[in-house]
Amino acid sequence: VTRRLKHWGWGYEDEQPSVADLRALAALISERLGFAVGEPEEPVPLSEVAVPTPRLRPPDGLSEICSTDTYERCLHAYGRGYRDIVRAFHGRFDHVPDVVARPRTEPEVEAVLQWAVAAGAAVIPFGGGTSVVGGVEPRVGEQYAGAVTIDLKALDQVLEIDRTSLAARIQAGATGPGLEAQLADHGLTLRHFPQSFQFSTLGGWIATRAGGHFATLYTHIDDLVESVRALTPSGPWESRRLPGSGAGVSPDRMLLGSEGILGVITEAWVRVRPRPTRRASAAVLFDDFLAGASAVRALSQTGLHPSNCRLIDPVETQFTGTGDGRHAVLVLGFESADQDVEPAMSAALDVCTEHGGRFERRRGAAAGDGGSDVVGSWREAFLQAPYLRDSLIALGVLSETFETATTWDRFEAFHASVSERVSAAIDDVCGTGRLSCRFTHVYPDGPAPYFTILAPSRRGEELGQWDRIKRAASDAVIDGGGTITHHHAVGRDHRPWYDRQRPEQFARALAGAKAAVDPRGALNPGVLVDAVRGG
């Protein structure tokens, strides 16, 4: 029997925690977050979900790979943001695709795309379905004949490996574990580990400019992409494999972050590397978050380039078990497949010490792997977070994250203002709750802060509550000079703030680009720009 993914949340159907587990979690929340939560609720079973009759019927030639089954339509109705899961948990499916296609080959992708566009449908490219910004929800307006979601996950192969150049050609539907397993057979790794790693796909990472493992230098998938192939309604778009180029505007950079509005990404050449064999890690304590931030700023401006440089504020250390709640913790790591990483770690720790950091290094049998317990527990918590959120939702806890980036000169005021405005909104909307912050990535000119909200929701009012808090957070980010997203993408949820952020003439240019290759405005309407429908 094949395991089925939950139609409403993260992971597989058989992974739902027991009522006893949930009650234990409720006790932990009371203890660590200081607010009481209710009895666990059960998700509405799929059998009780009613969806509208499909408005489209796939042609006979495509029926084998197309489905109008309720499970498939519900599974592809939403991403995995808080409001997605809340709605699905409660059996509410606002916009289900009419047809879900699971092509197995690129010609099948092309056939589905051409049929759907000709039928006047909206087309939603779908990878892992892990969007937290409404990127895959067919909320497309009434002017389409229906919505066809193209799930790429059957295109999951590493097709070619170039050991000399350290590059691999990989199909867009390959998930993190799927492509890593295939690369591991060759002693190679992509080392792109977003939080959604377990389910998200290479194509999705490229379409959304996903942020990954490396805290510095190779922060986004952008930096690992050598060339991309996509299908637009007007034909294929495939760039040359090049290590670098200055031939006009980069074709790859126009697909990176295109969020499905220009084409369906089918494969890419990406830069891979030997698996790291040398690692050093450490946990450095600071009196508070801003003290840690000043150390991280100094570190970011050395050329030491730590692979991990995640500064966690005291509130967040407490909940994730990475600290005692009284200090900020910097999780610092270096890794290499060929070079000694100790000199860089030493130099980095010197910088931390100069900025008031305190640490204890243990050097054990695994040379230079000091501090691995903290790193290990951090990583474990990191990858478990999406599962945890499902449980929190079952317990009625509002659980939301938002992330951004801003320059160092503005950071302190930015952090203060975002914290104050969002905390006020949490208190106002939920009565109480917790806001915490960490850095996920850092640059010489600024950090990428990532905020987590945990607060008691009122049953039945979760969406309205989320909406008010999300608006306060997004307003604060944009008013403070940040980006509406450093690596979660824009989707439909961030559109109002994205529209305030991006240059107006750029938006016109992007809409012009879209109209040129997608004249009927079929691809992922509502995302990034308003489609100009012609054709």
Next chain:
Amino acid sequence: VTRRLKHWGWGYEDEQPSVADLRALAALISERLGFAVGEPEEPVPLSEVAVPTPRLRPPDGLSEICSTDTYERCLHAYGRGYRDIVRAFHGRFDHVPDVVARPRTEPEVEAVLQWAVAAGAAVIPFGGGTSVVGGVEPRVGEQYAGAVTIDLKALDQVLEIDRTSLAARIQAGATGPGLEAQLADHGLTLRHFPQSFQFSTLGGWIATRAGGHFATLYTHIDDLVESVRALTPSGPWESRRLPGSGAGVSPDRMLLGSEGILGVITEAWVRVRPRPTRRASAAVLFDDFLAGASAVRALSQTGLHPSNCRLIDPVETQFTGTGDGRHAVLVLGFESADQDVEPAMSAALDVCTEHGGRFERRRGAAAGDGGSDVVGSWREAFLQAPYLRDSLIALGVLSETFETATTWDRFEAFHASVSERVSAAIDDVCGTGRLSCRFTHVYPDGPAPYFTILAPSRRGEELGQWDRIKRAASDAVIDGGGTITHHHAVGRDHRPWYDRQRPEQFARALAGAKAAVDPRGALNPGVLVDAVRGG
């Protein structure tokens, strides 16, 4: 008295070498390149140059900053490619702008742009005028009412410095020395040193994705840009200052490499850094270029990130004086403002040794600055090369460079095939000559090879000879899987090969983007895409 730039070549009018200097160079060429050259020719003086009557007259409000003077029009007629200088040297000016504007403020840029667009003119944004690909020549076709060149060099100020984030807001017309002098007052540097450094401008670097100082990591100006401001005919395009972002397609990446077809870049925030205080450099000898290339490949895949990693083939070492002509030389350098660079240099030299490299390090008073003579002479030759080319042209030597990038798996066959086809073309066209190669930049997945051609031309036939050799070189590059340019840009000269390289649907998208912000197709027509004229 203000020094005037040569109307036909590189540098100032007072820098023209004497006949005796040129004869000495002729002797050196005979000795080092093995072919005889003729008597030096004199450039045709401007007084003997006839240009057509301007087709446009600037409005009264702009007359102070607009010129129809013959010197100004000839100075802005060409970039500084071989065929530009040959034509200008011989008094041939195929396409001069009708009006040259030198706005002093952004509102003046806007006023000139709006007037020119309304007048039905083609508009050529102009920085240092150092394009080697026909990027600024008003070769725009007959459908325009004239051509207006906007020279940005009066917008030359560093407007703002953010020491905390290590960033600076700089006007687009600032030249390399101009902006470095202003940054030096604050102990900072951009460290972007293209060969055109003396005259080229920040705006030009951004428009053309110029390649700079760093051989790894920060290879193009792209990597140093934090935000860009440009004026399109439809309004301003200004991105937020952000250290990193994942909010849709990058607006900056659409201006980077836009080569003047989307807007006139007026200023940018760029990432700067403290001046390096620690340096290590070395010259490593290899038996031949391919042996050196295998060492460079290994180095590029370590993570050591040398700032300089220029592998020069035996032919080129001989002519530039960096070697004896029997070995390939790798000029290797590390630099840092805060970290010891010796460990990285040691590790890099170990890699070279493993691949057959031989070196001798001298450690003198300037710690770790061994090998500085070779690096110094290489740098001197690098920056003098454009001056040298003027002299070569006066002596009737065909002097051309072309550069590219390709992946390591293809490199050996690529190098062989390009060398063979271009050498054959040189022999065929010129009877004899020299082709040499170096790496300017290197990536984990491939190098950026840079080729230099020196051959005896036939007086009066230079352009036809260039054309045949250029075609052979460009065909070989594209057939071999390279990019038509790694950092020289596309301009008008590379268009036929660029059109074979870039994805067709991307070209449609880019033309659509251009039409959206420049509906009359006024901006730099003929470059990158064919303008769709509407409006």
